[in-house]
Amino acid sequence: MRFHLSSEQVAIQDAVRGTLSDCWGVERLHALADGDADFDAASWQAMMTLGLGGLALAESDGGAGLGLLEAALVCEVAGGAAAPGPLIGQIIAALAVARCTDPRTRGLLAGIASGETVVTLALDGALVQCARSAHLFLCDDGAGGLHLAQAGEGVAIEPVTATDRSRPVSRVTFAAPAVYPLFAAGHPMVQRLRDAALVLIAADCLGGAQHCTDLSVDYAKTREQFGQPIGRFQGLKHQLAQMALEVEPARALVWYAAYAWDAELPDSSRAAAMAKAHLCEVYTRTTRAAIAAHGGIGYTWEYGLNYWFRRSVLNRAWLGSPAQHRARAARLAGW
Amino acid sequence: MDLSYGEAAEAFRKDVQGFLGSHWQPGDRRGGALKDFIRDFRRQAIDRGYLYRSVPRRYGGSEQPVDVIRAQVIREEFGRARAPMEVGGNGVNMTVPTLLERGTEEQRELFIRKTIEGDYIWGQGYSEPGSGSDLASVRTRAELSADGAKWIVNGQKIWTSQGMQSTHMFMLVRTEPDAAKHDGITYLLMDLDQPGVTRRPIRQMTGEGGAHTFCEFFFDNAEAPVGWQVGERGQGWYVSRTTLKHERASIGSADGLGSQFAKLVDLARETGRIDDPLVRDRLAEIEGRVLSHRYTSFRLFSCAAAGDDAGPVQLMMKLLLTEIGHDIALLAQDLIGEHALVEPEGSGGRGPRGPRGPNKWLDQIMGSLGNSIAGGASNIQRNIIGERGLGLPRDLAMGGEK
Numbered sequence: 001m002r003f004h005l006s007s008e009q010v011a012i013q014d015a016v017r018g019t020l021s022d023c024w025g026v027e028r029l030h031a032l033a034d035g036d037a038d039f040d041a042a043s044w045q046a047m048m049t050l051g052l053g054g055l056a057l058a059e060s061d062g063g064a065g066l067g068l069l070e071a072a073l074v075c076e077v078a079g080g081a082a083a084p085g086p087l088i089g090q091i092i093a094a095l096a097v098a099r100c101t102d103p104r105t106r107g108l109l110a111g112i113a114s115g116e117t118v119v120t121l122a123l124d125g126a127l128v129q130c131a132r133s134a135h136l137f138l139c140d141d142g143a144g145g146l147h148l149a150q151a152g153e154g155v156a157i158e159p160v161t162a163t164d165r166s167r168p169v170s171r172v173t174f175a176a177p178a179v180y181p182l183f184a185a186g187h188p189m190v191q192r193l194r195d196a197a198l199v200l201i202a203a204d205c206l207g208g209a210q211h212c213t214d215l216s217v218d219y220a221k222t223r224e225q226f227g228q229p230i231g232r233f234q235g236l237k238h239q240l241a242q243m244a245l246e247v248e249p250a251r252a253l254v255w256y257a258a259y260a261w262d263a264e265l266p267d268s269s270r271a272a273a274m275a276k277a278h279l280c281e282v283y284t285r286t287t288r289a290a291i292a293a294h295g296g297i298g299y300t301w302e303y304g305l306n307y308w309f310r311r312s313v314l315n316r317a318w319l320g321s322p323a324q325h326r327a328r329a330a331r332l333a334g335w
Numbered sequence: 336m337d338l339s340y341g342e343a344a345e346a347f348r349k350d351v352q353g354f355l356g357s358h359w360q361p362g363d364r365r366g367g368a369l370k371d372f373i374r375d376f377r378r379q380a381i382d383r384g385y386l387y388r389s390v391p392r393r394y395g396g397s398e399q400p401v402d403v404i405r406a407q408v409i410r411e412e413f414g415r416a417r418a419p420m421e422v423g424g425n426g427v428n429m430t431v432p433t434l435l436e437r438g439t440e441e442q443r444e445l446f447i448r449k450t451i452e453g454d455y456i457w458g459q460g461y462s463e464p465g466s467g468s469d470l471a472s473v474r475t476r477a478e479l480s481a482d483g484a485k486w487i488v489n490g491q492k493i494w495t496s497q498g499m500q501s502t503h504m505f506m507l508v509r510t511e512p513d514a515a516k517h518d519g520i521t522y523l524l525m526d527l528d529q530p531g532v533t534r535r536p537i538r539q540m541t542g543e544g545g546a547h548t549f550c551e552f553f554f555d556n557a558e559a560p561v562g563w564q565v566g567e568r569g570q571g572w573y574v575s576r577t578t579l580k581h582e583r584a585s586i587g588s589a590d591g592l593g594s595q596f597a598k599l600v601d602l603a604r605e606t607g608r609i610d611d612p613l614v615r616d617r618l619a620e621i622e623g624r625v626l627s628h629r630y631t632s633f634r635l636f637s638c639a640a641a642g643d644d645a646g647p648v649q650l651m652m653k654l655l656l657t658e659i660g661h662d663i664a665l666l667a668q669d670l671i672g673e674h675a676l677v678e679p680e681g682s683g684g685r686g687p688r689g690p691r692g693p694n695k696w697l698d699q700i701m702g703s704l705g706n707s708i709a710g711g712a713s714n715i716q717r718n719i720i721g722e723r724g725l726g727l728p729r730d731l732a733m734g735g736e737k
Binding site: 001003004069217220229237240241251252253255277281323326327333 | 339341619620718725731
């Protein structure tokens with residue numbers, strides 16, 4: 001029986017946190033937000049040097065031999081830092097290609113694992129994160145299966161002013177691009193990969209919600225009004241306790257969904273839907289509560305809390321709303 | 336992550352199952368015969384090391400090394416077999432651990448065996464009409480008799496569960512009126528069968544009264560031997576803060592919540608509402624919380640088994656459980672609709688319980704409100720999470736609290 005993090009798993013999170021704190025912060029978020037790019041090569045390079053692209057690949061595929069659980073732990077840290085780049089797409093693509101038998105597709109594996117080849121998810125809808133910097137798009141093949149479409153001819157990209165400034169989207173249309181096959185309709189991996197993406201989005205929400213809570217608690221300890229730290233006032237103290245009460249127990253929901261996916265438990269698809277729905281709700285409520293807890297400074301651009309709020313907007317809409325996933329979870333339970 | 340208990344635990348489970356198969360055969364015994372059978376069964380379970388694992392053998396326990404996984408296996412198998420476990424109640428949960436930690440040898444000899452065998456039933460004498468969340472303000476006085484042999488107690492205690500059945504009370508009394516708030520309290524044990532003690536049931540909002548409800552106690556020169564004081568005179572507040580962590584981690588409350596949620600889904604089916612998208616959405620939303628609670632209890636259990644600190648999340652479990660109970664109550668109330676207008680037969684101890692329809696949910700609907708209050712009110716839980724969990728500064732009014 002083991003249902004809490006091992007020291008190795010904590011070390012993975014510490015390593016990613018340390019790397020991101022060296023190369024990413026609110027100043028860098030401002031720079032990305034005010035520039036034209038939809039990607040930050042330096043932080044991407046730093047994350048990929050840690051081996052995050054191949055984290056969940058078998059060692060025989062040049063990966064670290066870890067599971068979706070570890071990938072979720074990494075995405076949690078990335079969410080906490082509002083890290084740029086299509087990290088979730090990259091990890092999902094690595095999982096997909098590693099389980100694909102087509103030799104031409106498998107030839108992409110080394111580039112994806114190293115991060116040299118940037119892959120983003122283009123499932124459901126036309127707005128795609130970091131599309132202008134991606135080399136490959138993991139998308140529907142039009143017949144219920146999945147393939148990878150190559151950037152370039154047949155892929156039209158129209159930039160938009162993106163709400164989430166950490167992972168800006170563009171409007172993408174595909175017209176007979178060059179493709180690498182992955183899985184045909186009905187292959188179990190089609191659903192498994194979607195489930196894995198849901199778990200990683202939930203993990204990103206968890207990290208973001210924790211960050212917003214931590215920031216609010218720190219602020220309440222230092223900001224003074226009426227001659228004392230505002231965190232002493234019970235009204236705010238209870239709001240902060242409520243935020244922690246939302247976030248901390250939800251952590252185990254993410255762990256379970258990732259564990260269920262790795263162990264291929266019968267309820268893994270449902271667990272992924274539950275985690276996505278619940279964590280998106282938590283993230284939405286927490287970012288809103290964090291801004292309220294800060295007062296005026298929280299509403300400014302400069303302070304940067306809005307980057308997490310904006311990220312929560314993307315996560316909530318991405319691959320299905322909480323209500324859609326609750327409806328799925330209800331169906332999968334046989335209600 | 337791995338949710339199996341491991342081979343050693345499964346082998347142990349076989350032992351427990353074997354024991355239960357051969358020893359828990361109550362047949363059609365009833366009344367006194369059943370009571371005797373259960374008493375005998377518990378003795379044998381103690382001999383096997385299944386019950387009262389933290390209590391030394393010399394006081395009637397089974398004195399087992401701490402092993403949360405074995406303790407969990409025992410709970411699961413006894414639960415499955417519907418076999419009685421420890422007698423429970425305040426005595427086993429509070430008096431016995433406190434005496435093991437802080438009591439004198441004489442007190443342990445006198446009380447522990449009788450308590451775990453169910454002969455002594457303990458009421459909690461903490462709250463007073465003027466001392467609720469501000470417990471350290473208790474005013475019930477105790478003064479030494481002229482010969483110094485007895486404490487003479489005068490005052491009032493309230494909200495005592497099982498008060499009508501209680502044979503004894505553990506209580507906080509003020510013995511040093513001139514000392515600082517927290518330093519003038521003594522922790523005292525009292526025999527409730529004496530002329531100076533009057534008890535009265537308080538009827539609850541559920542309608543329950545009589546033997547099944549909480550009570551208030553009046554002390555008019557009630558007595559307790561000086562030797563029944565636990566810990567030093569004036570140190571009672573700190574004695575009452577004694578908490579024992581022995582095998583406390585369990586998945587028990589999560590199992591209870593899970594079965595309550597399953598009943599809520601059944602209710603939606605029975606009332607023909609399970610296909611209503613609004614109901615399905617609310618059910619799934621509640622289940623997100625139920626599962627968060629469940630998997631977090633796995634996490635706490637796993638930390639306890641490994642001897643790791645789980646951190647602030649342990650402070651959140653009571654409030655989390657309470658809030659989910661409210662969510663369940665609100666949906667249940669909508670689902671039962673007009674059935675909520677008629678109280679179930681026999682509720683409030685008014686005669687025998689009749690057949691109970693969907694309106695039996697009124698018990699949970701009202702009971703969930705009790706959870707916001709009993710064992711530390713929800714706003715106190717929020718203070719604890721904020722201050723001990725998040726490290727926020729203490730409320731100035733409570734600056735002296737420890």
